[in-house]
Amino acid sequence: EPEVTQTPSHQVTQMGQEVILRCVPISNHLYFYWYRQILGQKVEFLVSFYNNEISEKSEIFDDQFSVERPDGSNFTLKIRSTKLEDSAMYFCASSEAGQGYGYTFGSGTRLTVV
Amino acid sequence: AQSVTQPDIHITVSEGASLELRCNYSYGATPYLFWYVQSPGQGLQLLLKYFSGDTLVQGIKGFEAEFKRSQSSFNLRKPSVHWSDAAEYFCAVGAPSTDKLIFGTGTRLQVFP
Numbered sequence: 001e002p003e004v005t006q007t008p009s010h011q012v013t014q015m016g017q018e019v020i021l022r023c024v025p026i027s028n029h030l031y032f033y034w035y036r037q038i039l040g041q042k043v044e045f046l047v048s049f050y051n052n053e054i055s056e057k058s059e060i061f062d063d064q065f066s067v068e069r070p071d072g073s074n075f076t077l078k079i080r081s082t083k084l085e086d087s088a089m090y091f092c093a094s095s096e097a098g099q100g101y102g103y104t105f106g107s108g109t110r111l112t113v114v
Numbered sequence: 115a116q117s118v119t120q121p122d123i124h125i126t127v128s129e130g131a132s133l134e135l136r137c138n139y140s141y142g143a144t145p146y147l148f149w150y151v152q153s154p155g156q157g158l159q160l161l162l163k164y165f166s167g168d169t170l171v172q173g174i175k176g177f178e179a180e181f182k183r184s185q186s187s188f189n190l191r192k193p194s195v196h197w198s199d200a201a202e203y204f205c206a207v208g209a210p211s212t213d214k215l216i217f218g219t220g221t222r223l224q225v226f227p
Contacts, residue, residue, distance in 0.1 A: 004157075006157075031213075033213075033214075035215075041219075042204075042217050042218065042219045042220065043158070043204060043206075043217040044217070045214035045215060045216070048213040048214060050213075055213050056212065056213040056214055058214070091157060091158065093158075098213065101163075102148060102160045102163045103158075103160065103215070104160070105150075105157040105158040105159070106157050107155075107156055107157040108157055
């Protein structure tokens, strides 16, 4: 069964450093998403991406965050200057035809900011 | 704005017993409704979804859910739970007007042999 692949599975970074979280969505999917889950809290929407541009973003997704689809297969989330409160599990998801059809989520990247 | 409530934080059942996980949503029109399951260290797996039509939806792993508009609910059920069903279950709501899902806080299911 096709799956969404995320790397790395766990990343530890110093506060203030830049991190890039990588995702390979399912190949025929057109919609891409990032969500995060702070430990013990609910899964929160960060951003959706379609047709090479952001289609929607949450208030969490401020200027420190950016997304990119650099080569037609990868989908990345960059955090420019990490804060302690960015520590969370970050999930990438993709969908063939939008959120109404349901997503396929990756296994997540656990980001720890120290 | 949409919202989702999962009233039960933690549920414990015996293997073979029936299961019902509750989900209530808030949205002005008919939303898109989903149930996801998350096993430890894993991502979120889609169990089932509802857009329109038949209000009883069948999903994977023997799960089903029923959309009840009058109660703003979308409860997940399984007639006989297996030990492998132990996981965290998330209800989520979406809408045609937005590109995001709103998740509930989750219900942790524990299964005793």
